[in-house]
Amino acid sequence: MEISHGSYNQKKFALPVDSEHKATEFRLFSAAAPHMRAFHLSWISFFACFVSTFAAPPLLPIIRDNLDLTATDIGNAGIAAVSGAVFARIAMGTACDLFGPRLASATLTLLTAPAVYCTSIADSPISFLLVRFFTGFSLATFVSTQFWMSSLFSGRVVGTANGVAGGWGNLGGGATQLIMPLVFDLIQNIGATKFTAWRIAFFIPALFQTLSAYGIFFLGQDLPDGNYSELHKSGEKHKDNFAQVFHHAVTNYRGWILALTYGYCFGVELTIDNIIAQYFYDRFNVNLHTAGIIAASFGLANLFSRPGGGMLSDFMAKRFGMRGRLWTLWVVQTLGGVFCIILGQVGSLGVSVAVMLVFSVFVQAACGLTFGVVPFVSRRSLGIISGMTGGGGNVGAVLTQVIFFRGSRYSTETGLTLMGVMMICCTLLITLIYFPQWGGMFCGPSSKGKTTEEDYYMSEWSSSEREKGFHRASLKFSENSRSERGRKIGSAATPIDGTPNTYV
Amino acid sequence: MAIQYRFLLASVFVSCLVATCYGGVSFKTLQTTLAVTATHKEGVLKAGLDNITVTWALDPSAPAGADASYKTIKVKLCYAPVSQVDRGWRKTKDDLTKDKTCSHKIVAKPYIAGGAVATATWTVQRDVPTAKYFVRAYAHDAADVELAYGQTTSVDKKTNLFDIEAVTGRHVSLDIASICFSAFSVVSLFGFFFLERRKTRIAEAK
Numbered sequence: 078m079e080i081s082h083g084s085y086n087q088k089k090f091a092l093p094v095d096s097e098h099k100a101t102e103f104r105l106f107s108a109a110a111p112h113m114r115a116f117h118l119s120w121i122s123f124f125a126c127f128v129s130t131f132a133a134p135p136l137l138p139i140i141r142d143n144l145d146l147t148a149t150d151i152g153n154a155g156i157a158a159v160s161g162a163v164f165a166r167i168a169m170g171t172a173c174d175l176f177g178p179r180l181a182s183a184t185l186t187l188l189t190a191p192a193v194y195c196t197s198i199a200d201s202p203i204s205f206l207l208v209r210f211f212t213g214f215s216l217a218t219f220v221s222t223q224f225w226m227s228s229l230f231s232g233r234v235v236g237t238a239n240g241v242a243g244g245w246g247n248l249g250g251g252a253t254q255l256i257m258p259l260v261f262d263l264i265q266n267i268g269a270t271k272f273t274a275w276r277i278a279f280f281i282p283a284l285f286q287t288l289s290a291y292g293i294f295f296l297g298q299d300l301p302d303g304n305y306s307e308l309h310k311s312g313e314k315h316k317d318n319f320a321q322v323f324h325h326a327v328t329n330y331r332g333w334i335l336a337l338t339y340g341y342c343f344g345v346e347l348t349i350d351n352i353i354a355q356y357f358y359d360r361f362n363v364n365l366h367t368a369g370i371i372a373a374s375f376g377l378a379n380l381f382s383r384p385g386g387g388m389l390s391d392f393m394a395k396r397f398g399m400r401g402r403l404w405t406l407w408v409v410q411t412l413g414g415v416f417c418i419i420l421g422q423v424g425s426l427g428v429s430v431a432v433m434l435v436f437s438v439f440v441q442a443a444c445g446l447t448f449g450v451v452p453f454v455s456r457r458s459l460g461i462i463s464g465m466t467g468g469g470g471n472v473g474a475v476l477t478q479v480i481f482f483r484g485s486r487y488s489t490e491t492g493l494t495l496m497g498v499m500m501i502c503c504t505l506l507i508t509l510i511y512f513p514q515w516g517g518m519f520c521g522p523s524s525k526g527k528t529t530e531e532d533y534y535m536s537e538w539s540s541s542e543r544e545k546g547f548h549r550a551s552l553k554f555s556e557n558s559r560s561e562r563g564r565k566i567g568s569a570a571t572p573i574d575g576t577p578n579t580y581v
Numbered sequence: 582m583a584i585q586y587r588f589l590l591a592s593v594f595v596s597c598l599v600a601t602c603y604g605g606v607s608f609k610t611l612q613t614t615l616a617v618t619a620t621h622k623e624g625v626l627k628a629g630l631d632n633i634t635v636t637w638a639l640d641p642s643a644p645a646g647a648d649a650s651y652k653t654i655k656v657k658l659c660y661a662p663v664s665q666v667d668r669g670w671r672k673t674k675d676d677l678t679k680d681k682t683c684s685h686k687i688v689a690k691p692y693i694a695g696g697a698v699a700t701a702t703w704t705v706q707r708d709v710p711t712a713k714y715f716v717r718a719y720a721h722d723a724a725d726v727e728l729a730y731g732q733t734t735s736v737d738k739k740t741n742l743f744d745i746e747a748v749t750g751r752h753v754s755l756d757i758a759s760i761c762f763s764a765f766s767v768v769s770l771f772g773f774f775f776l777e778r779r780k781t782r783i784a785e786a787k
Contacts, residue, residue, distance in 0.1 A: 191763030272750025
C-alpha cells in the first residue's frame with residue numbers, strides 16, 4: 078500500500094487503524110509500511126545493539142589472555158557495559174519526544190558503532206573497559222523501539238508490539254553467545270592466530286549495527302502520517318517544549334515506580350547475562366562450550382517469553398483493563414523472584430538448568446508486562462517515561478552486580494537467592510500505582526470529579542497550550558485509551574459532554 | 582510424551598554419572614623424581630619469537646626403580662603464583678583434572694630409562710599470554726596417569742621464574758580498517774542529517 082504524503086485524510090494503510098492512524102492489529106509476518114516495517118527495522122537494530130554489547134563475554138577466555146585482564150577487570154567491564162545506558166536511555170527518551178524515534182535511534186546506533194570497531198584495537202584493561210562502556214550506550218535503542226511501537230500501535234496491541242520488539246531485540250544477548258564463538262572459529266580456520274581472530278570477529282557485529290542504522294534511516298517512518306520533521310513543518314505536529322515534557326515526566330510518580338520495578342526484572346536479566354555462564358562453569362564444572370550454550374538459552378527464551386508477557390498484558394486488559402495489567406505484572410514478577418531464590422538453592426545441574434529456564438520465562442515476561450503499562454503513564458512525555466523506565470532497568474543491573482556479584486562477599490548461589498528476595502520486595506511497589514480513571518491494584522477508579530481519560534491526559538497541557546491546539550494528539554489518545562477500562566464499563570465517570578470540543 | 586521425558590531424564594542422569602567417574606590424581610601424592618631445567622635468553626621472552634630449551638632427567642637421588650612405570654614425559658609451561666592472583670581460570674587445585682596451573686604444553690616425549698638427559702627446544706607459541714612462568718615436567722604411565730613431576734622452581738614457586746610477553750594480535754591493517762569504518766559511520770550520520778534537512782526544505786518550499 079502506498080502512502081501519499083499529500084492530504085492528511087486520504088492516506089490508506091495496509092493494516093486497520095484507529096483515529097490516530099495507529100494500527101489496531103499486529104501482523105507479525107507482514108512488512109507493510111509504515112507500521113510493520115518500522116516494527117521489523119526497530120527489533121533488528123535493537124538485536125544488533127544487544128549482539129554488540131554482549132559480544133565480549135563469549136570470547137573472554139581469549140580476550141583475558143590477550144589483554145592480561147584480572148577477574149576484577151572483567152567484572153568492572155561488565156558493569157561498565159550496562160551502566161552507560163542508564164543515562165543514555167533517559168537522553169534517548171527525550172530525543173524521541175523531540176526529534177522522533179527514527180532519527181534518534183539511527184543517530185545513536187551510528188555513533189556507537191565506532192566503539193565496536195575500536196574494540197578490535199583495544200590493548201589494555203582500561204581500553205577494554207572503555208570500549209565496553211561506550212558500546213553499552215547502544216542499549217538505549219530499547220527506548221526508541223518501545224517509543225516507536227507505542228506511536229504506531231493502538232492500546233489494544235501495544236503490549237504485544239512492545240513485547241515482541243523488546244523480546245526479539247533482547248534475543249541478541251543470547252544469540253551473541255552462539256554467534257561470536259562461531260565467527261571466531263571461522264576466522265581462525267581461515268588462518269588468523271587466536272589473538273588476531275577475536276579482533277577481526279568484532280567487525281561482524283559492528284557492520285551489522287551500521288547497516289541496521291542505514292535501514293532505519295532510509296526505510297523507517299516516525300508516525301503513521303509521516304516523519305517528525307515533515308509534520309513539524311506542515312504544522313500537523315508541533316515541536317514540543319523540552320522543559321515542559323521533562324517536567325511532566327519527572328513529576329509523574331508512576332514513572333519512578335515503574336523505573337524501579339523494571340530494574341528488578343530487566344536489570345536482573347542483564348545481570349544473569351553477565352554471570353550465568355561462569356556460575357555453571359564454576360559450580361557444576363561443565364566445560365566452557367556447555368556453559369556458553371546454557372547462557373545462550375537464558376537469553377534465547379526471549380523469543381517467546383517477553384512477547385508472551387506483552388500479549389498477556391493486552392489479553393488481561395481486554396477483560397480487566399489497566400487493573401488486570403497491574404495485577405498480572407505483580408504476580409509474574411513476584412514469581413520470577415521466587416524462582417530466582419530457588420535457583421540459588423538447587424545443587425544439581427539438571428534441576429538448576431530447568432529452574433533457570435522457568436526463571437527466565439517469568440522474568441522476561443515481567444519485562445513485557447511492564448511495557449504494557451508504560452504507554453499509558455503519560456502521552457506528552459512518553460519518551461522520557463520510557464527512557465526512565467529503561468534506564469531504571471540498567472540501574473537495577475548495576476546495583477545487583479555491585480551488591481551481590483562483585484568480589485567474594487557472597488558466593489554466586491547466595492547472591493542469586495538474595496537477588497530473588499530483593500526482587501520480591503521491590504515488586505511490591507506496583508501496589509502503589511493508581512490511575513484515577515482506571516484504578517490501581519487494590520482500588521477501583523475514583524468516583525469524584527475530574528476522573529476520565531481526557532482529564533488525566535489533558536492535565537499535562539496548560540490552557541494556553543490547549544488554545545493553540547497542541548494537545549490534539551493527546552486528546553485522540555485519551556479517547557482510544559478508553560479500552561483500558563476493561564469489559565465492565567460504567568465503573569468510571571461518564572465521558573464529558575462536549576467539553577473537549579472547545580479545546581479543538 | 583511421558584516416556585520420552587523419562588528417557589531424556591535418564592540419559593541426563595547417566596551422563597552426569599559418567600562425568601564423575603574420572604576422579605583426578607592428587608598433586609600432593611606425586612613424587613619429585615625428575616630434574617628439570619629451562620634455558621632461554623636474558624630478559625623478557627617474546628611469544629612467537631624466542632625459544633626455551635628444556636632438559637629433563639631422572640634425579641640421581643631418586644630411589645631405585647622409581648621410574649619403572651614411566652612411559653611418557655609431558656613438559657608444560659606453568660603460571661607463577663603472582664600471575665594467578667585474581668584470575669580464577671588459572672587456579673591451582675590439588676585434583677590434577679581440575680588444576681589449571683599448567684595450561685600450555687611444551688613437548689611430550691616417550692621416557693627413556695637409563696638416566697640420560699633429554700632435551701627439547703620450543704618456540705614460545707603465539708597464544709601464550711603475558712605472565713610469569715616456570716616449567717614443570719610430569720611423568721605419566723601407560724594409562725596416562727601422572728606418577729611424578731619435576732619443576733624448574735622451588736616448592737613455593739617463587740624462584741627462577743621468567744617473563745613472557747604476548748603478541749598483541751594487532752596489525753596495522755586492522756587498526757586502519759577500524760579507524761576508517763568508524764569515521765565512515767560518523768560521516769554518514771552527518772550525511773543523513775544533511776539529507777533530512779534537504780527533504781524538509783523541499784517539503785517546505787511546496
